[in-house]
Structure formats: C-alpha cells, structure tokens
Amino acid sequence: MNAQYRCPICQSRLVLREKIYRCDLGHCFDKAKEGYVNLLPVQFKHSKQPGDNKAMVNARREFLTQGYYQPLADKLVLILDKLALKKGSILDAGCGEGFYTDQFKQSCHTVYGVDIAKEAIKKAAKKYKHCHFSVATLSQLPFDDHSINAVVSIYAPILPIEFDRILTTNGYLITVTPGKNHLLSLKQKIYQHALLHDEDKVPVDNMVLLEQQQLTYKMILKTGNDVLNLLSMTPFAFKADENVTQQLSQQSDFACQADFIIRIYKKTA
Numbered sequence: 001m002n003a004q005y006r007c008p009i010c011q012s013r014l015v016l017r018e019k020i021y022r023c024d025l026g027h028c029f030d031k032a033k034e035g036y037v038n039l040l041p042v043q044f045k046h047s048k049q050p051g052d053n054k055a056m057v058n059a060r061r062e063f064l065t066q067g068y069y070q071p072l073a074d075k076l077v078l079i080l081d082k083l084a085l086k087k088g089s090i091l092d093a094g095c096g097e098g099f100y101t102d103q104f105k106q107s108c109h110t111v112y113g114v115d116i117a118k119e120a121i122k123k124a125a126k127k128y129k130h131c132h133f134s135v136a137t138l139s140q141l142p143f144d145d146h147s148i149n150a151v152v153s154i155y156a157p158i159l160p161i162e163f164d165r166i167l168t169t170n171g172y173l174i175t176v177t178p179g180k181n182h183l184l185s186l187k188q189k190i191y192q193h194a195l196l197h198d199e200d201k202v203p204v205d206n207m208v209l210l211e212q213q214q215l216t217y218k219m220i221l222k223t224g225n226d227v228l229n230l231l232s233m234t235p236f237a238f239k240a241d242e243n244v245t246q247q248l249s250q251q252s253d254f255a256c257q258a259d260f261i262i263r264i265y266k267k268t269a
C-alpha cells in the first residue's frame with residue numbers, strides 16, 4: 001500500500017504520482033531514490049541539520065545490529081502482537097535508523113517511521129524497504145487525524161497532544177524510557193557521581209495508562225568500539241573528554257545494565 005501522508009504546509013492529502021507527492025494546492029515533495037520523502041519544509045527547521053548527524057547515525061546502526069537491544073525489540077513486537085494491529089498502521093515516532101521500525105512489520109501491515117534527522121531516515125529507507133519513512137517534525141506529524149492505530153516512542157520526545165490527534169479512537173501509545181539503572185556503569189565512567197535516571201513519567205494526561213513493564217538485563221559489550229558507539233547514543237556523550245574516550249576505546253567485555261520502562265497507553269474517545 002502507498003503511504004498516506006498529509007501536506008505539512010496546508011494539511012491536505014498528498015498523492016504520489018511519478019515519484020512526487022503533491023497536494024491539491026500544488027505543494028510538492030520528491031520521493032528520494034532511497035524511498036523516503038522529506039516532509040520537513042525549510043521554515044520548520046530550527047537548524048541546518050536537525051537531529052543526529054551521519055556519524056551518530058552510523059554508530060547507532062553499528063551498535064544496534066550487534067543485537068544488544070534486541071530483547072527490547074522482541075518485547076515490543078510481543079506487545080504489538082497482543083494488541084492485534086495486524087491490519088492497522090503503526091508509527092515509530094523518532095525512529096532513527098529504523099532498527100525497531102523494521103521489526104514492527106511483523107506485527108502490523110503498514111509501518112511508518114518518522115524522524116527529524118535526514119541522515120537517519122536516509123539510512124533507514126535504504127535498508128528497510130517494507131516500511132514508509134519520512135523526515136518530519138514530531139510536533140507536526142504528516143498524518144491525518146485519527147489515521148494511526150499505534151504510536152511507538154522509543155527514547156524520543158513524547159508529544160501527547162499530537163500523538164492523540166493522529167491516533168484512531170481506542171488507539172495505543174507505547175513509550176520506552178530509561179529505567180533508573182540504565183547504562184549506569186557507563187555513566188560512572190563519565191561522571192564522578194553518576195545520578196540514577198529519573199523514572200518519573202512524562203505526563204500523558206489525555207490517555208489511560210493500561211500497563212507498565214520493566215525490562216532489565218545485563219549486556220556485555222564485546223569491544224571498545226561497541227562501548228563508544230553506545231556512548232554516542234546517550235545524552236551524556238558530550239561530557240566525555242579525550243581521556244575517558246581513550247579509556248573506553250580499550251575496554252573489552254564491558255558489563256553494562258540495560259533498564260527500560262515500557263508503558264502502554266490507550267486513547268479514549
């Protein structure tokens with residue numbers, strides 16, 4: 001099925017013809033050769049290259065394909081299967097290079113991935129051909145009201161009002177946020193007094209919290225390169241000076257805790 005997008009400028013339906021998405025008012029968005037579409041008009045950009053840059057995207061791809069976060073992907077697929085969305089549509093909001101997005105295809109017919117980082121979307125679209133990827137801002141998603149059955153947000157900004165707008169009645173929001181021990185041993189290499197993650201949830205007042213689960217397990221990062229790749233995915237990467245980076249690059253079999261909080265919300269009428 002073709003992707004169903006709406007125009008980010010005038011909100012009318014986009015129709016794909018000869019590799020160009022067009023709306024009734026004549027706003028046009030080219031389908032890139034990798035298969036994604038850039039629906040982030042220049043006036044919506046707050047910086048020249050918003051989101052992760054190419055090096056960060058590459059590090060992320062390299063880390064994720066090692067399987068360190070596969071238990072999280074498996075868990076999410078299990079949850080989505082239970083929600084019985086086979087014929088529906090899922091949006092991975094803030095999908096990055098598409099590692100999880102691709103796996104959601106097992107649970108659902110139509111899977112979208114949106115991210116503001118063009119480099120990430122380009123890489124996602126190139127590898128995962130069965131999903132629909134677009135560059136867009138999460139605060140103005142390129143989808144019609146009530147058109148998506150489930151939104152998944154993994155370590156990405158949670159925007160309850162916008163998610164609510166695009167969700168169907170009885171649609172679901174699944175969020176993944178860090179548990180308090182997430183990557184603690186890595187943090188301890190960076191900070192003298194590493195604080196535990198704040199588990200307080202982002203308020204999602206407009207939906208009902210159905211369930212909260214914790215997924216925690218120990219990872220053994222095989223090489224220093226794996227450690228550095230993981231570090232670059234964290235918000236504290238910029239705190240690591242050259243000495244620390246050098247030290248981390250020489251680690252092998254570095255033990256590190258993964259600690260995820262998964263919440264399942266349901267939209268009510």
Ligand SMILES: [Zn+2]
Nearest residue numbers: 007010023027
């Ligand atoms: Zn338009």
